[in-house]
Amino acid sequence: MRHTTSAGPRTVDMEDGFRPVAPPAWMRWLPFVYVAFVLLLEATLQKEWAVSFFLIVLPAIAAYAFGPVVVAVFTVFSILLEGSLAAISHHLGENHHVTADIATTVVGILSAALAAHRRRQEAHLVHASSVAEALMRALLRPVPHQVGNVLAASLYRPSEAGTMVGGDLFDVRATPAGERAVIGDVRGKGLPAVRTVAALLGSFREAAYEAEDLPAVAARLERGLVREAEEIHDEELFATAVLIEYDSVADRVTVTNHGHVEPVLISCGEVHVLDGPPALPLGLSDLAAADRPAARSHRFARGDVLLLVTDGLVEARDTGGDFYPLVERLRHRFEGRPAPGPADVVNFLNTDLPRHTRDLHDDVAMLAIAPHSRI
Template structure:
């Protein structure tokens, strides 16, 4: 997840600001771990075998069931315990056959052999499962490192803005998708970028990394927000030409908050309008929209100037991608973001950013279940920093 990149970054990043895996249906077990019920199957088999042997001691050769024991153990445990279960199954079969007086009968000997082969197969299965689990852990670690390299954690405060964010990739095992955001405390104020790359897969991740890298570098060098948007537009266009994807573009919204002011400057490049909460009301902030980043060369007129909107204490601005508003429930109904926010926060004079993004994340999961698209959320509210020298205007 994004964070500011200047030396004035907040030194502590609270755990609550870290990206979180959604609870409920999307919760995923640790790589390589087996469901608890799988680990009880060997016990159930042993119990069943002993009960049958006790109730019908002469009618059935219940020890035959133990042939499957090491294979069942292999699904839930490691190779050593699997081998031990195979040896234990052989011992029990010998004891059961000896008790019934059939120790050396021809078909019992073949059962002993089958159990030994099953134990060998179980040990190989357990070894393969453990090996795959280690590979999954390594892949998960690399994926998490990539996400943290591309999308930095959101700090509790950037400049004079208190912030909170969530990022959720549609493919939980990938950890990063085509949505992006970043916050930078620059000499020109706090600057924010939130966007959504067209497409998915590795090309989308590459576009995300390129765009965030360009934003982090140029946000500190370019005075005007509109000029910054044009530089990012050209960066996306260059990436499209290099990758051979002429249709690559990024919908994005850029914000700027100058220290000591009570306004935000907004540039909307084909993205969803932000939502403003404050004074007990919820409203959509409509701004003139320009073409998405990467398509500015198709514009037939000058780019619209940034829109200035009031942004005072007690107000909270929510930025989001279409993974929120286009999420559907089982009946095909889209998630009604503004209506849900109005219901939840009606009458509240102010909303804490972390509470806002937590509510949307959890309420969205209840509405639509497992996510089918990437989503990104950023919530911002004014939070003046006492004793801090103002940046030059």
Template sequence: MRWLPVLYVVVLLLLEPVTPVQWPVSFALIALPLVTAFAHGPVVVAGTAAFAVFMEGILAGTACCAGRSVGYLWDRHYVASYVCTALVGALGTIVAAHRIRRERTLADVRFVADIAQRVLLRPVPHRIGSLHLESLYLSAAAEARIGGDLFEAVPTRYGVRLLIGDVRGKGLLAVETAAALLGAFREAAHDEGALPALADRVETSMARRATHLGGSEVAERFVTAVFVEIPADTPLIHVVNCGHPPPIRIRSGEVRELDRGRSAPPLNLGMLLGEPYHVDDYSFLPGDQLLLYTDGITETRDATGAFYPLLQRLRSWGVLPPWVLLERLHHDLLDFSGDRLADDIAALAVRLPADQPPVPPPTPVG
């Protein structure tokens, strides 16, 4: 874009000699200041407008007709062209100044959004104990940067506790809800010994916040979430699912959704429905990998309207390191959707390296 004005002038100069004087191409120089305003500042645009008037005068004074030189420097049509070019130059200068102000404002907004994202969705550590972790977040709106999808990994005395969630709705309310949920989880993860108690405490915080906000949609301000606990002394993981897409365990020769059909209601609906939280236990051995994700991944569509085949893709890729897995998933989603994501996307990959010694199951009591 920065070289577009130069290219524009070059094309006009090449066309001018081969065009009959009755249709002078030099009149097209009137548009040069606006072309320049797309990529340059007001000073450059003003200078370009002066240059365009100067070039129009040269082309008018050296015009040829029927093989002889004919001067049209002060012809009324060319004088009108000079005046119009100057006016368009003034307009282009104003447009360029306005564009630069908007770009600076957008840069400031993106800077603030980046800081907010680092506070709200801070990158998970690449390693916690023996676990390797990696996270991915893609906003459907590039200018927004942050939305209602969330994830977190917290090392506690009970093991590493993971959370991934998806807030209903969009906009500032969704971001505020995500912040409240993450704050409650980061605090309660260290205090609550049982995973259902952790989910219940987060549920209480969400219900309290919804009541404080008031309005007629209190019951609709809900969040789907998955809580996972990976203890350090047992080859099991504990999962509490609150209406969220189930985690996927990736093992050599097997890709499996961890779902036993006992999902609890989304957070902020559990108290209304009165259903308890169920803990499901699954084996998690050295070499296994766990993928937590939001439904923005599986609801991504291609040009034909087909949904993204996540399980099929994972089976074709095999076992990959977490950062390789999420990098490939990232590019594959963009290719599949034609760079048109319709929803925010979050994913969290956790792997227990194969070189870790296997932990024997606990000895039964009695």
């Protein structure tokens, strides 16, 4: 699943539904190429060579890319072509040619059965993947373009292509205390991480409305993650996360960082990393001496964009092994230019990241927010 939500006039980019991967073109053309190869051999080799016997495997070759009906057609075609080649060489009635036709028929029947089984497995995979995608859509609901007093845009791309599941999470909520958001990365990938993602998002969506401040929200997430670790018997379960709270009256944003990638602020044509005293990842509070993580406030006014990402983005490597230079790329694109919107930032990264790396080895999530004009 990959989804982006936009603010302003930009359209929403959403991949709707899971689609099976079609066989590559070369595999679909392979049976025809193989027939041409056999005919070429027939034309060049001596008549003593029973080249038509090579056609016995043609139905099996077709079964890799086509369904049972097409495989049956190739089986009949193979038998007819074998007979034609045998007739040309005046060996049509000989026993070995009759045996070849029987062998082709048997291979064709087995290949058609294999193709039918492959189609059933594909349908099962599509159904299972669609269920997994529906689950992730229920967990990681697309962020609306406006949440309370902020504009927002988000993107999520799991590392396991086609699985539609992953271990990154984000959410934004408009609460009486201000707009609160979270982005996080749980240990692990794929299906084993989905349960932990569900537990964390459930805790956040409840705590965001009830907790008095961000450290209190983090404490609720911590307790929820500890309970989850006890239930699944995983003593090493943890999650990195950044929590933010926006005060629209004071034009301030408060940030707590629990071992996560530092947020990036685009403000007044400049790009800054909002570094600060990080806390231990969620789930590891028993290792910390302090009871509450430190929170730091920053000015966050109209025209600013706050970007939150997971480490799958900054740790994406190019062919030379270099990490994706997030801050440098943002500065190259936005520094000294008019203020972008959240969708502008997310859309840029969504197109720029594939230029840096083709294969992602970790889930990638982005969440960008900006103050909404009250004029």
